[in-house]
Amino acid sequence: MVLDTDTFNEIDDQFAVVYAMKSPEQLQVEAFYAVPFHNKLSTGPQDGMEKSYQELLQIRTHLPEMSDVPIYRGSEAYLPGPDVPVESAAARNLVERAMATPDDDPLYVVAIGAITNVASAILLEPRIIEKIVVVWLGGHALHWPTAREFNLHQDLHATRTVLDCGVPLVLIPCLGVASHLQTTLSEVRDYVKDKGPIGAYLYETFENCNKDHVGYSRVIWDISAIAYLIDGSWMPNELVHSPLLSEQFRWSFDASRHFVRYVHYIQRDRVFKDLFGKLG
Template sequence: MEETQRIRMLQCPGHPVDVVIDTDTYNEVDDQFALAYLLGNTDRLRLQAIYAAPFLNEKADSPKEGMEKSYQEILKLLDLAGASQYRDRVFKGAEHFLKDAVSPAVSEASEDLVCRAMAHSAEDPLYVIGIAAATNIASAILKRPEIAERMVVVWLGGSAFHCEEMEEFNLIEDVAAARILFNSGVPLVQLPCWGVVERFSISRPELEKYFTGKNPLAEYVAGYAIQDVEEWAAGLAWAKVIWDVTAVAWLLNDDQRFMNDRLVPCPEIAGASGYVFSEGRHTMRYVYRIERDALMTDMIQTICQL
């Protein structure tokens, strides 16, 4: 792909576009907010499919279990939102992380992504919102590298360039997948977690004030977040980062109203040790600042009107 074409594709779309979302929904509370925010913006973001991504932590004994729990959580959220029309567009993702940089993790999700991306073009790309380890997305690219010229990936992961280390969940879960994403040449928008997106947090009083009693989905996402955080922060004043909302919001970022970004040479991923910057690398878009209050206001209004 020529740089001029990549840069054109990296502009925030100011019109309705086709999107898919790749999410480890059961992993943390922020995926629920992101999916709810997306469901409230389907006039601009035409939701084509939802992919359940693998994850591994105290909530899941294996990546497969994490993916299966995420799949069930997606269906639950769709029911709460009264959006059952999307149930047949939910696909199970990989059961394991990538074993190397050449072998895809075959799944329904990666197969569907290949098919949908191939139906698009550089002039009318598919937008892929990645808010999990990049396993499913990287697997699709490994299977059909040409899809990198037919889609734009908006990925929440890694740390800001000025951070000293890369100990961030979405990246560390599958470093091989992140490396493939950054090396493939796909038009990539990165929303770094530590150092940038961590600014986007919400407190218990805000959750209770703005979401309680509004609708079943709003009630659920707020109650789930409060219960989850109170398990480790009971009695403390706290604010919870809801990272994943920002990846959806980038596609609605007309006139930089929710965040600021810039075009930069795409670095290589060196794992936990950081990035490798070198000359001659292709261009990506890098988000460096979140307008917390503007985005928070829009997210609250959108979810509460579902």
């Protein structure tokens, strides 16, 4: 697998990176790609991508398992229009890795941010859809009043590219599905803090995410995509026709479209038990 992550944007990406690297019996992480993002933590997508790249380097200082895994800068902008890729080291590396992958052993592309890098790679070399499986945390549940969610709405053109192109896709919604993955400072203190330098790093990151932790919980969204690959039975799913996305960020449906795999629930306790155990 490769992990496509907006690592500086939230605290959940750090947990996902660590979870992937602490699961060598199930996952072989071949590369990390920094993803653009734009919110109060960045001045624009280019700045968000660079901060995510630097955050990946920072995590590597606490996690020896990452020392030999390459990290690539991703897109500096969102797709400017339909079918218009954005060149980046990440997109080019994904194309190279995918095309070198045997037909019977796909490369899993785990995406936990805007889908710009992945969509750009597909547009640069459409044949990679025969070589990869995309596991993406994006949008909200298909029954939700809106699909508008941070990963999805940042790059409408990239989202539509991935939903429309026919690439094998596992879609993990945020609200209604990954939103089950809540934890608290007390739980992180008990099961993460004392698990070496990386445990202390994750605990400090969680502690600093909010000023008041009384009655407060936080969703660690991004570990959902890692957990799916570790044990899909924790995340009940079904085949559905790939949804259509309007410019108003609403889902609609067409039964003539290709199928994608849609996760509709997460067994929260199984995921956190596995994560906490591996930190030890």
